[in-house]
Amino acid sequence: MLLRCKQREGESLRDYLDRFSKETADTTHQDSLMEVTGVMEGLRDCPFLDSITGAIPRNFTELMSRAQEFIATEEFKAGRREEALQMDSEFQSMKSPEPIEARTRGEERAEAPREVDRGQDRPPRRDDQGPLEPRRLRFPGRYNNYTPLNTTRENVFMQIQSKKILKQPDPLKESGAMKRSKKYCSYHQVRGHTTEDCIHLRDAIEELVRAKKLDQFLLQQQPEPEGPQPGKELPPKVLPLEFISGGPGCGGESLSSRKNYARMVGAVQELAPLKRSRSSSPISFSNEDLRGVSLPHDDALVVAFQVGAFMMYRILVDTGSSVDIIFWDAFERMGIGAENLRPTRSPLKGFNGDPLCPEGVITLPVVLGEAPRTVSASANFLVVRCSSSYNAIMGRPLLHMLAAVPSSYHMKLKFHTERGMGEVRGDQPASRRCYLTALKDKGGESSRASEALALEGLDPEDQEREARRPTPVEKLKVLPLLEGDPVKTVQLGG
Numbered sequence: 001m002l003l004r005c006k007q008r009e010g011e012s013l014r015d016y017l018d019r020f021s022k023e024t025a026d027t028t029h030q031d032s033l034m035e036v037t038g039v040m041e042g043l044r045d046c047p048f049l050d051s052i053t054g055a056i057p058r059n060f061t062e063l064m065s066r067a068q069e070f071i072a073t074e075e076f077k078a079g080r081r082e083e084a085l086q087m088d089s090e091f092q093s094m095k096s097p098e099p100i101e102a103r104t105r106g107e108e109r110a111e112a113p114r115e116v117d118r119g120q121d122r123p124p125r126r127d128d129q130g131p132l133e134p135r136r137l138r139f140p141g142r143y144n145n146y147t148p149l150n151t152t153r154e155n156v157f158m159q160i161q162s163k164k165i166l167k168q169p170d171p172l173k174e175s176g177a178m179k180r181s182k183k184y185c186s187y188h189q190v191r192g193h194t195t196e197d198c199i200h201l202r203d204a205i206e207e208l209v210r211a212k213k214l215d216q217f218l219l220q221q222q223p224e225p226e227g228p229q230p231g232k233e234l235p236p237k238v239l240p241l242e243f244i245s246g247g248p249g250c251g252g253e254s255l256s257s258r259k260n261y262a263r264m265v266g267a268v269q270e271l272a273p274l275k276r277s278r279s280s281s282p283i284s285f286s287n288e289d290l291r292g293v294s295l296p297h298d299d300a301l302v303v304a305f306q307v308g309a310f311m312m313y314r315i316l317v318d319t320g321s322s323v324d325i326i327f328w329d330a331f332e333r334m335g336i337g338a339e340n341l342r343p344t345r346s347p348l349k350g351f352n353g354d355p356l357c358p359e360g361v362i363t364l365p366v367v368l369g370e371a372p373r374t375v376s377a378s379a380n381f382l383v384v385r386c387s388s389s390y391n392a393i394m395g396r397p398l399l400h401m402l403a404a405v406p407s408s409y410h411m412k413l414k415f416h417t418e419r420g421m422g423e424v425r426g427d428q429p430a431s432r433r434c435y436l437t438a439l440k441d442k443g444g445e446s447s448r449a450s451e452a453l454a455l456e457g458l459d460p461e462d463q464e465r466e467a468r469r470p471t472p473v474e475k476l477k478v479l480p481l482l483e484g485d486p487v488k489t490v491q492l493g494g
Contacts, residue, residue: 003340006042012078013048014071017064017158018186025162033365034309035060040378041363046070056365056376061216064155079182146202147209148219154195156205156217157187165213169200283421289410294428301408302431303424306367307381307392310334314391314430317406317413321395323348326381328359330391336362341383348384358382368402368415369422375415377401389437 005023007016020039036057043049048070057063149156160166169188178192185193187201195201208214301317312330326334341360348356360383367376379398399406404415411426 003038003041003336005038007044009044012071013046013067013074014186016042017067017071018161021158022162033059033306033367036063037308037363037365039063040365047073053378056367056378058367058376061151061155061159064158065151068152068155075182075184142203143206146206149205149209149217150219151217152196153198153201153205154186156214157195157201160208160214161186165208167204167207169204281416281421283405283414283416285407285410285412285414289407289412292425293411297428299408299411299426299428299431300435301406301411301413301426302390302428302434303394303413303426305369305424308334308336308364312391313427314389314434315394316390316392316434317394317399317408317426319396319399319406321393322397323393324379324381324395324398325393326362326383327388327391328383328385329388331359331362331383344382348382356384356386358384366398368404368413368424369417372419373417373422375402375404375417375422389434 005020011019017039020042024035024038033056036052036059039060040049040052040056048067051066051070052063057066157166172188172190172192174190174192178190181191181193183194183197184191185198185201186195187198187204205214209218303315303317304311304313305315306312307326338359341362344358344361346358348358361380362383363378363380365376366379367374369375377398379401381392398404402415404413406413408426411428413424413426415422
């Protein structure tokens with residue numbers, strides 16, 4: 001459902017986000033990266049899409065907050081266009097003679113009795129300066145003090161309007177001046193004032209705040225105590241999910257485009273100026289990065305980072321892979337649905353030597369690192385249906401997109417962030433377990449060496465318990481239990 005809500009032609013950004021919030025209100029991915037992905041997939045080309053593609057919001061709340069500036073700009077431009085059309089229409093009416101019916105109606109209006117003056121409080125209307133803008137609502141509201149929020153009231157309204165917890169306002173009658181106003185209130189669904197300035201919405205939100213129903217929007221003035229607080233909504237959980245060439249890549253999918261891409265290496269080209277990166281400091285590794293790494297080793301770099309709404313484990317960092325891959329078992333557990341895959345014609349080679357056609361391509365947001373040193377991007381993953389001990393493969397496209405540098409020896413992946421150097425530490429036990437699983441898939445448990453390797457992937461308590469087991473004092477003789485089967489053996493003393 002999240003990936004099916006598309007922005008219609010001519011639909012404003014505000015209307016699309018309102019409709020997206022209503023149509024996805026019953027989904028399980030509330031305020032998650034999956035909602036962000038759904039908006040990105042549904043948006044038409046616009047400045048807001050360019051903004052969130054360059055720096056992906058961490059959740060739907062942040063996306064809605066960043067959207068307000070673009071909504072205001074879009075509505076301002078729309079108001080200017082409407083004003084220009086109105087002025088052009090008035091100019092055309094001045095050039096053409098007034099129809100007889102219009103003059104007759106005008107004479108009837110002139111003869112009609114004028115409204116009785118309602119008092120001296122009402123300022124005189126200055127027709128020479130055009131209609132006055134409706135004044136901002138000045139009455140103070142029902143509460144003396146209002147709770148500070150961590151976002152705008154308009155943003156709060158857009159996120160809770162589909163949850164049926166907000167009291168419906170009394171209808172307001174639009175006057176002529178209100179209809180000509182450029183301001184619009186989404187709460188009352190009338191012109192004349194903005195959603196942010198609506199005093200009735202402010203009262204309704206404050207009522208929900210005092211009823212402990214909007215704690216996620218409160219401005220935290222003091223650090224929160226550790227542990228869950230009674231009556232407070234917890235943030236959405238990040239659900240866990242416990243070689244190669246080919247694919248589209250930079251060379252495209254056609255043979256001619258790939259040949260041109262290959263020729264570019266030896267050709268003299270005029271280079272475009274380099275974009276300014278987050279930092280110009282070099283990325284390096286030292287012995288300090290070896291803390292916690294079991295040496296010596298020849299393990300592959302296996303990491304974990306957030307993909308979509310899931311914290312995905314067992315991701316192989318492979319600089320030899322020309323594509324980023326999610327394997328089918330992991331893709332199914334993400335619950336996205338195969339109907340959201342885009343087709344691709346490029347086969348992959350390297351799994352078993354034969355070409356393998358992917359199931360499709362999907363674009364998902366990824367977040368690497370630990371706050372505040374995190375980096376995010378939108379990656380194109382090929383979904384491959386084949387057996388693997390890994391959930392995914394991080395290939396050169398994503399590595400280059402993040403300007404990330406891996407070191408399998410140091411078991412780390414490093415990259416620049418806005419807050420300094422970020423890193424993802426490799427999971428060495430998981431790397432060895434994946435290696436063992438791959439060996440079992442190919443030939444079963446065939447040696448005592450693999451059994452010894454399996455012990456290194458156990459928890460520390462299990463390793464200590466294994467070390468305390470008594471060992472034989474004499475050399476043991478290995479005898480096969482079945483002839484022709486070297487795996488099933490028994491050990492006897494000499």
